[in-house]
Amino acid sequence: MVEADARIRLYEPSDDKLVKFSIGKASMExxxxxxxxxCFHPFTLSAWVALSCIMIQLLDWWPKPEYGLLGYLPPLPAFGCWGAVMLYLIDWFNRPQFEDASMDLLRRPDVADIAKHYQRSPSSGFFILEYSGKFVGLIAIDASKDSQSQDTLMDKKKLSSSLPAKKSQGTSSVATIRHFYIDEPYRKAGIQEDLLAHAVQHAFKADSAVKEIKATTTSLIAYSQKCIRDAGFALEKPLGKLGVYGWKLDLVVLRRAYWEKQAAGTVL
Known part of the structure; x- marks a missing residue:
């Protein structure tokens, strides 16, 4: 009997469709x-109950015990109606931000030509995690000279007249984790920790020019936030908020000095 094994390998052109699908899926998660x-926020629940009660009062749909069990059913349509309305409004307010973020990721230059973009620096890499030959996850770390750029392909087209056509080669002092995703069934096993550790080690060891690695995290994607924080990344600054209730979006950083202490086992 052949035992299943996991491996981390570099991106190949044949992975293109699956990788782009996973990047979009990770963003929309x-x-x-x-x-x-x-939906389960105290304010939402309070508004749902209050509006339902107002509707029940106006339509006189309060329970009528004299009709037995059926007498307790009249209020239910009010709760159902306002529940559907609340669900619709929450998605209506939340969706544009996440769809815009997803489209922004897919339009960025690194996604347009993954193989070429992540070959511009020895510390860059787009890694695929497989288990028994099946795709499990991915991580992309960009240490190129423009690793801090957030320009999309649309921005690049607008600036094409003023920017050189050829992208610069070399390594930046700051590397950026641009994409990080693990399929849900494998997250409980903590396999994302191995993938992140591999990418971080690659970035720091391939070129000593890299002094720190940055990433963006949010509590909405709890498994990746925990993994990144557990790896030693510290909060650098808040970047903004997402969604109707303003979930925080943070920029975190792992510095080479701290990583080297971790590797040497001297971090308490």
Whole structure:
């Protein structure tokens, strides 16, 4: 019997469709969590109950015990109606932000030509995690000279007249984790920790020019936030908020000095 094994390998052109689908899926995953969290938020529940009670009062749908069990059913349509309305409104307010973020990721230059973009620096890399030959997850770390750029392809086209056509080669002092995703069934095993550790080690060891690695996290994607924080990344600054209830978006950083202490086992 052959035992299943996991391996981390570099991106190949044949992975293109699956990788782009996973990048979009990872970005939209926060929408489902935001909608679910918003539905159970105390303010949402309070508004739902209050509006339902107002409707019941206006239509005189209060329970009528004299009709037995059926007498307790009249209020239910009011709760059902306002429940559907609340769900719709929450998604209506949340969705545009997440869809815009997803489209922004897919339009960025690194996604347009993954192989070429992540070959511009020895510390860059787009890694695929497989288990028994099946795709499990991915991580992309960009240490190129423009690793801090957030320009989309649309921005690049607008600036094409003033920017050189050829992208610069070399390594920046700051590397950026641009994409990080693990399929849901494998998250409980903590396999994302191995993938992140591999990418971080690659970035720091391939070129000593890299002094720190940055990433963006949010509590809406709890598994990746926990993994990144557990790896030693510290909060650098808040970047903004997402969703109707303003879930925080943070920029975190891992500095080479701290990583080297971790590797040496001297961090308490």
């Amino acid at each position: 926060g929408l489902a969590v935001a909608n679910q969290s918003a």
